[in-house]
Amino acid sequence: MQLPEPTLRRLPWYLAYLGLLNQKGVEYISSTKISEELNVDSSQIAKDLSFLNIRGKTRIGYEVKALESKLRDFLGFACVHRAVMAGVGSLGEALIRDSGLQRYGLRISAGVDINPDLIGSTICGVTIHHPDKLPQLVKELDITIGIVAVPFESAQAMADTLADAGIRALWNFTPYRIRAREGVVITNTSIYSHLALIYNRLASQR
Amino acid sequence: MQLPEPTLRRLPWYLAYLGLLNQKGVEYISSTKISEELNVDSSQIAKDLSFLNIRGKTRIGYEVKALESKLRDFLGFACVHRAVMAGVGSLGEALIRDSGLQRYGLRISAGVDINPDLIGSTICGVTIHHPDKLPQLVKELDITIGIVAVPFESAQAMADTLADAGIRALWNFTPYRIRAREGVVITNTSIYSHLALIYNRLASQR
Numbered sequence: 001m002q003l004p005e006p007t008l009r010r011l012p013w014y015l016a017y018l019g020l021l022n023q024k025g026v027e028y029i030s031s032t033k034i035s036e037e038l039n040v041d042s043s044q045i046a047k048d049l050s051f052l053n054i055r056g057k058t059r060i061g062y063e064v065k066a067l068e069s070k071l072r073d074f075l076g077f078a079c080v081h082r083a084v085m086a087g088v089g090s091l092g093e094a095l096i097r098d099s100g101l102q103r104y105g106l107r108i109s110a111g112v113d114i115n116p117d118l119i120g121s122t123i124c125g126v127t128i129h130h131p132d133k134l135p136q137l138v139k140e141l142d143i144t145i146g147i148v149a150v151p152f153e154s155a156q157a158m159a160d161t162l163a164d165a166g167i168r169a170l171w172n173f174t175p176y177r178i179r180a181r182e183g184v185v186i187t188n189t190s191i192y193s194h195l196a197l198i199y200n201r202l203a204s205q206r
Numbered sequence: 207m208q209l210p211e212p213t214l215r216r217l218p219w220y221l222a223y224l225g226l227l228n229q230k231g232v233e234y235i236s237s238t239k240i241s242e243e244l245n246v247d248s249s250q251i252a253k254d255l256s257f258l259n260i261r262g263k264t265r266i267g268y269e270v271k272a273l274e275s276k277l278r279d280f281l282g283f284a285c286v287h288r289a290v291m292a293g294v295g296s297l298g299e300a301l302i303r304d305s306g307l308q309r310y311g312l313r314i315s316a317g318v319d320i321n322p323d324l325i326g327s328t329i330c331g332v333t334i335h336h337p338d339k340l341p342q343l344v345k346e347l348d349i350t351i352g353i354v355a356v357p358f359e360s361a362q363a364m365a366d367t368l369a370d371a372g373i374r375a376l377w378n379f380t381p382y383r384i385r386a387r388e389g390v391v392i393t394n395t396s397i398y399s400h401l402a403l404i405y406n407r408l409a410s411q412r
Contacts, residue, residue: 002410009399016358016381023359038383076405077398094300104398105405144408152222153229168411169404175222177244185407187400192283192310193215194393198375199282199311201391202350204208205374 007048011075013038014045018068030061077105082143084167085111086158087150088118088128091173095147096123109141131158134165145169152176213254217281219244220251224274236267283311288349290373291317292364293356294324294334297379301355302329315347337364340371351375358382 017037021029031049035042046056049067052074056062072078085092088111095101096108111128113119118128129137137143146162148155148170155176162170169185172178175193180186223243227235237255241248252262255273258280262268278284291298294317301307302314317334319325324334335343343349352368354361354376361382368376375391378384381399386392 003406005403008403008406009396012381012396012398012402013383016383020359020382039385075402076409077402079405081405081408090303090305094304097296097303098300099296101397101401104401106401145404153226169408171400171404175218176226177219177222179245183411185404185411187404187407189395189397189400190215190218191307191395192218194377194395195307195310195312196218196281196283197211197214198351198377198391198393199285199287200209200214201393202287202375203282205389205391 001051003051007051008075010038010040010044010048011071013040014048015068015071015075015077018064018071021064022068026064028061029064029067031056033061077103079105080107081105081145082107082109082141083145083147083171084109084134084137084141084143084162085126085147085149086131086162087148087154088113088115088123089149089151092147092149093123095149095173096126099124106145108147109143110137112137131161134161134167138166143167145171148172148174148178150174207257209257213257214281216244216246216250216254217277219246220254221274221277221281221283224270224277227270228274232270234267235270235273237262239267283309285311286313287311287351288313288315288347289351289353289377290315290340290343290347290349290368291332291353291355292337292368293354293360294319294321294329295355295357298353298355299329301353301379302332305330312351314353315349316343318343337367340367340373344372349373351377354378354380354384356380 031042031045034045052070083106085096085108108126111126112131112134113128119130121128146167148158150158152174155174155178159170159178163181163184170180172188237248237251240251258276260276289312291302291314314332317332318337318340319334325336327334352373354364356364358380361380361384365376365384369387369390376386378394
């Protein structure tokens with residue numbers, strides 16, 4: 001089932017909060033308390049969690065451990081999703097080195113780059129290949145996700161190459177607005193837009 | 207002036223596209239062409255760019271080089287904004303190593319971490335200190351932005367420590383929903399929410 005984006009944004013907040021409660025040994029939590037802590041309307045929380053077919057018990061609330069585990073499964077964080085890093089410059093290398101992504105189910109299985117100095121090298125066990133190898137890599141390593149971290153001027157061309165190679169989802173880290181073809185999932189992580197937001201808000205405070 | 211968030215999200219798209227045109231030697235561009243390329247309504251583009259007091263010329267359009275330069279200035283990417291990395295685990299270290307952020311005006315001037323093995327070490331020229339040093343670092347290095355990359359269970363405490371030290375903006379990379387105090391800017395980069403979105407969309411395609 002295709003969940004609404006705002007729900008998918010909030011569910012990881014609940015998961016992080018439940019993880020915190022679990023560490024503290026808290027066994028049950030009410031939606032009222034979650035609502036206070038995360039500043040989300042409690043009826044909204046109930047609605048978001050109803051997608052998981054989970055309902056709190058009257059006067060007791062939700063069982064922390066069970067909800068945390070169910071939420072992790074539901075969000076796909078407990079499964080392995082294989083990805084290729086397209087562009088192993090500064091950001092691409094940084095993301096390969098970030099082992100935190102693995103805890104959220106993302107395994108970067110290979111990298112591609114046109115830089116001949118990088119081809120054949122490995123970063124944290126991830127081998128870098130020429131983009132020509134993409135169709136073969138996607139098939140042999142069962143890769144579904146392409147992380148786009150090339151310079152923005154090559155973003156669209158790389159997105160097309162990835163789609164041609166059989167990639168089913170693109171995670172775009174460039175500031176370029178990639179157009180995906182029919183049937184290919186696209187998600188943008190707009191680091192630079194967030195910086196622009198911070199700078200604007202800081203400047204407008206002065 | 208406090209710009210609307212959607213405008214701040216779109217302006218970096220225009221900047222990336224203008225950069226591409228500039229590289230190709232294109233001198234003028236119409237809002238119609240930008241609209242087609244980026245799939246944004248052309249009246250919306252004109253409205254977004256009017257915040258910069260820039261208007262295209264009839265039948266010629268915008269001057270690419272001038273608009274690119276003005277947009278970069280306007281977004282704050284041409285200035286230096288100093289930041290401290292709070293939490294130098296896997297993601298924190300990766301972000302310090304990502305030199306791309308510097309091209310968007312972000313200079314990470316110091317790091318803090320409670321891990322005694324890290325304190326006193328340097329990563330790409332950035333020295334890691336104990337969080338106790340924050341008030342001094344913020345003052346001496348003229349730091350305005352705190353990047354929160356600690357484990358989520360320490361996110362709120364670290365945010366409070368950063369605010370106490372005089373930090374004016376928090377850039378939250380944890381999945382925890384930090385509450386900022388009055389007057390402190392907060393921006394969330396929800397890497398894990400984006401992963402959840404990708405996983406959900408992939409699963410719902412099957």
